[in-house]
Amino acid sequence: MKRIQQKISGVDAMRKSLQAILGKRTEIGIGWLEDRHFKELRRIAEERRGLQ
Amino acid sequence: MTSWSAYIDESYNKEVFCVGGWVAPVGMWTRVERSWVERIAYENRKSVKAGFPPISRYHATDCAGLHREFSKKNGWDIRRQIQLSSKLCGILAAHAPVGIVQGGLIEGLGRYWPDDEFRTALYFLSFGLYLIALGEKMQQGFPEDRVTVFYDDSKELGVVAQKTFKKFMEEDATKHLSKYFVACAPMTWQNCVPLQPADLLAYEG
Numbered sequence: 405m406k407r408i409q410q411k412i413s414g415v416d417a418m419r420k421s422l423q424a425i426l427g428k429r430t431e432i433g434i435g436w437l438e439d440r441h442f443k444e445l446r447r448i449a450e451e452r453r454g455l456q
Numbered sequence: 457m458t459s460w461s462a463y464i465d466e467s468y469n470k471e472v473f474c475v476g477g478w479v480a481p482v483g484m485w486t487r488v489e490r491s492w493v494e495r496i497a498y499e500n501r502k503s504v505k506a507g508f509p510p511i512s513r514y515h516a517t518d519c520a521g522l523h524r525e526f527s528k529k530n531g532w533d534i535r536r537q538i539q540l541s542s543k544l545c546g547i548l549a550a551h552a553p554v555g556i557v558q559g560g561l562i563e564g565l566g567r568y569w570p571d572d573e574f575r576t577a578l579y580f581l582s583f584g585l586y587l588i589a590l591g592e593k594m595q596q597g598f599p600e601d602r603v604t605v606f607y608d609d610s611k612e613l614g615v616v617a618q619k620t621f622k623k624f625m626e627e628d629a630t631k632h633l634s635k636y637f638v639a640c641a642p643m644t645w646q647n648c649v650p651l652q653p654a655d656l657l658a659y660e661g
Contacts, residue, residue: 405467405474407661408559426545429552433589434661437560441581446568 408436460603461485462556462590463643463650466579466613467516467658473575474559475582476658478650479590479603484551489649491547499540503531513645514544514652516659541656548653554593557661558585579613583620591633602638608651609642617642 426432464477480488492514500510508531518524519537526532559582562574569577587605594603607617621640624630645651 405469405472405476405559405659405661407557408474409469409472427549427552430549430555431552432555432557432657432661433593434557435585435589436558437564437578437581437585439564441560441585442565442568445565445577445581449569 407434458482458598458601459638460594460598460601461650462603462605463607463648463654464583464586464605465608465651465654465658466582467655468562468575468578471562472559473562473578473582474557474658474661475579475586476555476557476559476661477586477654478548478553478555478657479593480551480553481601484553485650488547488551488553488653491550492544492649492652495540495543495547506531513649514540514656515645516656520659544653544656548656553653555657555661556586556589556593557657558582558589559661576612576616579616580620583607583617584624587621587624587637588630588633591630591636594636595633599636601636603636604638605640606643606648606651607640608654609644614642 459482460479461482462477462479464475466473466475468474496511496514503510509525511525511530515525518526519532519541522528522532522534522537526537560578562578565574565578565581590603590605594601605621607614617640621637625634625637627634643651645655
C-alpha cells in the first residue's frame with residue numbers, strides 16, 4: 405500500500421528500509437491499476453446490467 | 457512437481473487499495489512459519505516479563521501506528537516497532553519467497569464507479585491482476601509446479617475472492633495461466649501464520 409502510494413505519487417524508490425532489509429535476493433513484483441482497468445470494469449458492470 | 461502456496465491479504469487507506477502476499481514452495485513456508493512464530497513468542501516473553509500483555513500476532517497497521525496491541529501502554533514504542541518489523545523482514549529475506557503486490561488509487565476508480573461499492577470493485581480488480589501476475593510467475597519460473605491460493609477471509613471480500621478465482625479459472629483468455637492453479641481457499645490469521653507476512657507486504661508494498 406505504501407509503495408503503491410509512492411509509485412503513483414511519482415516516487416520510484418522502494419521504501420529504503422524495506423528494500424535494505426529484504427535484500428536483493430527477495431523478488432517483489434508491484435503492479436498498479438490503470439485507467440484502462442477501471443474502464444474495463446465499468447464495461448463489464450454495464451454489460452451485466454444489460455443482461456439482467 | 458512441487459506444490460506452492462500463495463498467501464494474500466488486502467490493505468487500504470483513504471487513498472489507496474492494494475492486495476499483496478508471498479508465494480513459496482510448501483516446504484519453505486514451514487521454515488518461515490517456524491521462525492515467525494519464534495519471533496512473536498520472543499516478543500511476548502519480553503512483554504510479559506516487563507508486565508505488559510502479549511500480542512496475538514503481527515499486524516502491520518497497528519504495529520506501524522502503535523495502535524491496539526502495539527500501543528505504548530502495552531510496552532511498544534517506535535524503536536521496538538522498527539526492531540520487530542526488521543526482524544520479520546529478515547526472516548523473509550533469509551528464505552526469499554516471491555512477493556507480489558497489486559493495487560491502485562481509490563480516486564482512479566471513482567471516476568467510473570460512483571457508488572459506495574468501490575472497495576469490492578477494487579478488490580475484484582486487484583485480486584484478479586494478482587492471480588494473473590502469479591500465473592505469469594509460475595509460467596516463467598516454475599512451469600512444472602502448481603500453486604494453491606489462500607486469502608484472508610472477510611464477510612465483505614471473501615465472496616469476491618471466490619468469484620474472481622472462479623472467473624479466472626473459467627475464462628478462455630486466462631487458461632494458459634490458470635492451469636498452474638490448484639484451488640483457492642479462505643483462511644484467517646487465527647489459524648494461518650503465513651497471512652501475517654502477507655499483511656506486512658500488503659501494507660508496505
